Amino acid sequence: MQRGRISGLDQARSIAIIAVVAVHLSFQFPHLPQWATVLARMGQYGVQLFFVISAVTIFMTLDADRERYRAASHVTARFYIKRFFRIAPLYYVAIVAYGAMSWYTYNFDADHASILGPHDISDVVLNLLFVHAVSASAINNVVPGGWSIGVEMLFYSIAPVIFFFATSRARLVVLTIVLLLACAAFLATGACGGAALECNVRNNSFFYFWPPVQVPCFLVGIWCWALFRPYLTGQARLGRAGIGITLGTIALCGVATAVFGVWMGRANEYAPLVAACGSAALVLVCCSEANQRLMGRIAVAIGRESYAIYLWHFIFAFEALYLFKHSHMLATHGPLLSLAVFVVVLAVTLAASYMLSRLTDILIQRFASRFARGLLERVDTTFAFRQTASARVE
Template sequence: MQAAPKVQLDFVDALRGIAIVGVLVSHAQRNVEIYQAMGREALLSPWLSRYAAQGARGVQLFFVVSALTLFLSAAKRSSETAPWLNFYLRRFFRIAPMFYLAFAVYCLAPALFKGHEFPPPGTVLATLSFTNGWNPAWLLGANDVVPGGWSIGVEMSFYIVFPFVFLALRDFPRALVALALLLAVDIAAWGPLLRHSPIPDVVLWQRFVFVWLPNQLPVFLFGICVYIVLFGQAGRLTSFFRDGDRFRNGCWFALAVAVLLVVPQWIDDLRAVFLYGAAFALMALCLYRQPYRWLVNAPLRYIGKISFSGYLTHFAMLQVARKVLAKLHADTHLTPDLYFLATVAVALAGTVVVSSLTYRFVEVPGQGLGKRLIRTLEARRASAAAVHTGSL
């Protein structure tokens, strides 16, 4: 496989921006319809409710993009003296600083200063060690530790197997076969797994079966296929999506959008997540060839750049939006649909502001710390190698 070329992938940040906006929209819908943000029972228009709820599939878009960028990064750094140690150090310092700050804000501070109940130690330890997706009992209280922490646990679990995946799936036929096999197994095993719950809480078991890594792994593989098509060798597919006809590229992009529009209205099955994964992969392929400016633009790219902070801070901003709208008596002046849209607007604005700060003062320094640690370790290895060579 060819090494990844040095390219500016603006569409990647744009896709991350779409992902975090989708996730925020889905949680705004839940705030109105489930958590009664208007102070009473309220329902959105059915079509709006279904589309808004499927914004949660932004998590799967994050997974597709993550697999693509991880392969790009691993290919670029494959010549390092300790590539996999460096990989894990980069990943840890990319995720942990902001995640642990979120733990302090959402869990530790309320328990210490507001008398909130502290989650069970096992759940806390599992969440902080990013293993909360390995046991249904840990998953149950994960959102009490860090809201949305389940998806970060899945992402970190993927990091564990990533070196094996990277080394095994170095060409398109292997990646395609692995994707097809995993899809077949996951789809076939879904029913039996749900019918034979090993725990009394059947609803929790269904949620666990959906979010655990084996069920989400095909979504990552869609992103790996995107990488191989764009930066490896996949025959005519590579030629088409790198340099192919713009009209046909637009038709494929329209197909991906059509899938995203049709699935929420026609299919009410959690296994439809794989259709979303395929649609997101096709969108990524098309946007590489033709980055439409109405989608790959500066605002979405910026939101995508700060999207990890945004994922962790938007929960708090939704509560801020709820308080702001209550002050304005929006619950009495607006319909549920308009209240939902107002919630999205206020929460998104707050998320951008706060996440810009946390990105600048938490994420960037955290990543810098990881880079310095890698340089220090590399210098020590070089020094030890020089001493060993001199003693021969």
Template sequence: MERGHIGYLDSFRAFAIIGVVLTHAVWLSHDIPVWLDNVSHFGSKGVQLFFMVSGLTLALNYDANSLKVGNFFVKRFFRIAPMYYFSALFYVAVGYSILPSALPTNLSIESWLSTFTFTNGWSPKTINSFVPGGWSIAAEMMFYLCFPVFVRLRDKRWLSVSFVSISFFVSVAIYKLIIQKIPGDAEDISSFAYFFWITQLPAFLLGIAIAAWLPFLTRYRAVSSYLFFFVAALTVAAAFSRGVFSSYIAADILFSGLILSAATADFSFMRGRILTYIGTISFSIYLTHFFVIHLLMDQASILEKLVGGTTLVIGGYLITMAAATAISSLTYPMIEKNGKNIGNYLLRYGRKRIQGQAA
């Protein structure tokens, strides 16, 4: 049984998508100052924040006793698949018609099948070849597949910490193993090693560990606000650097500190209307903002000569966020919400059939 929606987490989804879009806005120009390059690089860690929020949200809504595995998978499938499948078909149609740069790089049968079965994350040839950013959706679906096992950690504080610690070591080991053992272009294999779901697993497990520790840490609410702003300052400093503190492991630790302190402090600004709305439609923004980026990239060389690289990237970023938010204001109710409604309808219909047969 799901226990409801946790509002402040939508603000963290908003922060995540704000960072991710900035990362891709840098595609418009490489002629940018070091500080902007560093901040955009750190923005890519927004995907880890998405994973962490996902793990936390699921762990707060389910426990090992109440989780009905079949219902869970149906809900997760219809939460992700409709918008993801629409995006796959959209980028093929747009690529063939008006925007060749948006056309998927691999339209083989293997790529089609792996995309629509969410197994594209298992091969360097397919992980990002169809839907832009598809690697993260493939990873998320693997996390869902494992969640019925991991949910048992939500009531075991120290065991959850142990699993997170082990997952960091396994993540690094898998990353190095992939680079050493899988043949191919060095840059492509390095990207695949980073995008692979086991490499990203610590962020998801950290979300579950946060859920395990929240009831215990609420007694320290008085210091939570100070901790939040301290960790926020460290996060900003990490964003402007390019050293060890901007690594994905350091980012995971910083993000977990932010979420823990924000959850216990209960800041009103974390429930602000704009932030929570952006967070609510963030999945649509993630999948649609690539389209806007490709539109701008077609004119990037001309625009760069007129306004310079820094202005182009910042301006392009603001345009992309605004346009993708506007598009997602349509796709979220039309595709995402209706997809979830279909999933819920199928579950209700299934329950009625079972009750009818039992009677």
């Protein structure tokens, strides 16, 4: 752990963002070898890895704040301030940036289709309020990939309630059962026409993106924190047997996810939960085996910028689409050359997205963080004054 961060979690984030960028670029490379296509398309489940890491990080932060502050309302207020100013400023800029790109391509570049799906001002408002995960037109059409941010923010809204309720393993079991039953009920009635066992959710459709399918992934992250906290924080390390079990779990869940999802499409609605289970095992391995060698430091740097990279990499993915569409440079190339170009474009996209993320960190995120720290100081002062006044009365 360094400067309040767990390097293993940042390394896991780097895997997640590389996987997500890979899947979004893979559609520009139709001549990849079959195995490479399947592997790249599996990258979409990097989002579920993000969800698991998010749940772990949130509960770690809430645990730390609960040790420092007495009132649950104080801890909750701090949580919402930190989460909002971590997510909202860059997302609002992304709404403007992608809206401008879409408007330009739609109006002035007749040979280049609009980069976003149909939406109107009400969809933009839903994104500004972070409730777009419940709207089919708003969930992924205002900011590309914005569906995952909507799902995350929905989870953030209930995370403190979950945290303060699940004060024991027994309570966490009850909460898990209740949430899973609720998600199953929504899935059955909303996406499956009342017959969950006969459900056939299409991959990357609204019913794949929507919260009842994705929220169970956060439960996996919560259980990961509850069961394996010493391993996640570096207080303990997995032995050989533990490493073997976790690697086996990753492989088994990976195959099952591919069968349910992008490879065979047997049950896309269950693929995210299975992917989350494999993601939890991957997080354990990363935290147990985190290193500070060159590749480890690079992975940590990428992981720290993963949110901004996620938002901005679509710009370069769209540029790659435009380039390859007009140059026809991959039309006659064989699988191996196509794979080589794909790897180069992936590296360039990651590098460009990282540099843009650093720039937006300087121009936007640092000011947002400074403002958030000021609000947190005011909140801390207010609650300290209340506690002092209460003590005097007593």
